[in-house]
Amino acid sequence: MSKSLMIVDDSATMRKIIMKTVRMSGLEFDRTEEAGNGAEALEKLKSAAVDIVLCDINMPEMNGVEFVKQARQMDCSKNTKIIMVSTESGQDLIDNLISSGANGYITKPFTPERFQEKLTPFMN
Amino acid sequence: MLEQMTMEQTILDAAREVFETMIFMDIESAGSEPQETSPEGAALMGSITFRGGLEGCLTICLSEACARSIAANMLGMDSGDQLSLSEVGDAVGEVANMTMGSIKHRIQNTYNDLQVSIPTVVSGRQLFPMPGEDFTRGQVCTTLDEIFPVTFSMYYKQAQS
Ligand SMILES: [Mg+2]
Numbered sequence: 001m002s003k004s005l006m007i008v009d010d011s012a013t014m015r016k017i018i019m020k021t022v023r024m025s026g027l028e029f030d031r032t033e034e035a036g037n038g039a040e041a042l043e044k045l046k047s048a049a050v051d052i053v054l055c056d057i058n059m060p061e062m063n064g065v066e067f068v069k070q071a072r073q074m075d076c077s078k079n080t081k082i083i084m085v086s087t088e089s090g091q092d093l094i095d096n097l098i099s100s101g102a103n104g105y106i107t108k109p110f111t112p113e114r115f116q117e118k119l120t121p122f123m124n
Numbered sequence: 125m126l127e128q129m130t131m132e133q134t135i136l137d138a139a140r141e142v143f144e145t146m147i148f149m150d151i152e153s154a155g156s157e158p159q160e161t162s163p164e165g166a167a168l169m170g171s172i173t174f175r176g177g178l179e180g181c182l183t184i185c186l187s188e189a190c191a192r193s194i195a196a197n198m199l200g201m202d203s204g205d206q207l208s209l210s211e212v213g214d215a216v217g218e219v220a221n222m223t224m225g226s227i228k229h230r231i232q233n234t235y236n237d238l239q240v241s242i243p244t245v246v247s248g249r250q251l252f253p254m255p256g257e258d259f260t261r262g263q264v265c266t267t268l269d270e271i272f273p274v275t276f277s278m279y280y281k282q283a284q285s
Contacts (some may be wrong), residue, residue, distance in 0.1 A: 014218050062240060088225065108222045
C-alpha cells in the first residue's frame with residue numbers, strides 16, 4: 001500500500017540524513033515532504049495530508065511539542081502517525097508528548113534499524 | 125558539581141556514540157595535553173548552550189576539511205567537496221546538538237532539568253570559545269580517522285539558586 005512521509009527538522013542537512021537513513025532501513029514511501037518547523041509542517045498538512053510525520057523537537061518558530069498538539073486538533077492530521085526524532089531523551093518529555101498525541105519516539109543519534117523498528121507498525 | 129575528569133570522560137563517551145552511530149568515523153582521544161582549540165587554516169566552531177541546574181556551553185572546533193568529511197559521511201556521499209559551507213556548517217551544528225543530547229542523557233541522574241539551545245555555527249580562522257567568568261572548563265582533544273584533530277570544550281558552572 002502506498003504511503004507518504006513528511007520530515008520536519010530545522011536543519012536541512014538533518015532532513016537529508018533522516019531521508020537517507022529511512023531509505024537504508026528498507027522502508028519505501030511514494031511521496032515525501034519536508035518542513036523546516038512545526039508551523040510550516042501544519043501548513044503543508046492542510047494542503048496534502050500524509051501518513052507518517054518524523055518530527056524534531058527543538059525548532060524555531062514552532063517546536064515539535066506545539067506541532068503535535070495542533071496537528072491533533074486538525075481534521076486532516078487526526079490519523080497521521082507522528083514520530084518524534086530528537087536529541088531530547090527525558091522520560092517526562094516523552095510521556096508528555098505521547099499523551100499529547102505523538103505515536104513514537106526515536107532519539108538522535110539513530111540507526112536505520114531504529115527507524116525500521118519504529119515505523120514498520122504503521123506501514124500497513 | 126561534576127568533576128572535570130568525569131565531565132571530560134562523559135564528553136568523550138558522548139562524542140564516540142555520535143561518531144560511531146551516525147558518522148561512521150573512528151574517534152580517539154588525543155591525550156590529556158591541553159592543545160590549541162582552533163585548528164590551522166579555515167575552521168568551523170559549533171556551539172550549543174544549556175541552562176538548568178548546570179549552565180554553560182559545549183563547543184566543537186574542527187578544520188573545514190574535517191567538517192566536509194563529517195558532512196559527507198553523514199549524508200552518505202563519497203566526498204564533501206561539492207557541499208556548500210552552509211550545508212557543512214549545518215552538519216557541524218547537528219554534531220554539537222547530538223553530542224550535547226548524549227551528554228545530557230548521561231548526566232540526567234544529577235541534572236534532570238537541562239534545557240538546550242539551538243546550535244550555532246561560525247566559520248573563520250583562529251576560532252576560540254569565549255566563556256564568561258567562573259566557568260569550569262572540560263576539554264577533550266580527539267583525532268578523527270587518525271588525521272583530523274577535533275576539540276570538544278565544555279564550559280560549565282552550577283546555576284545560582
Ligand atoms: Mg533541531
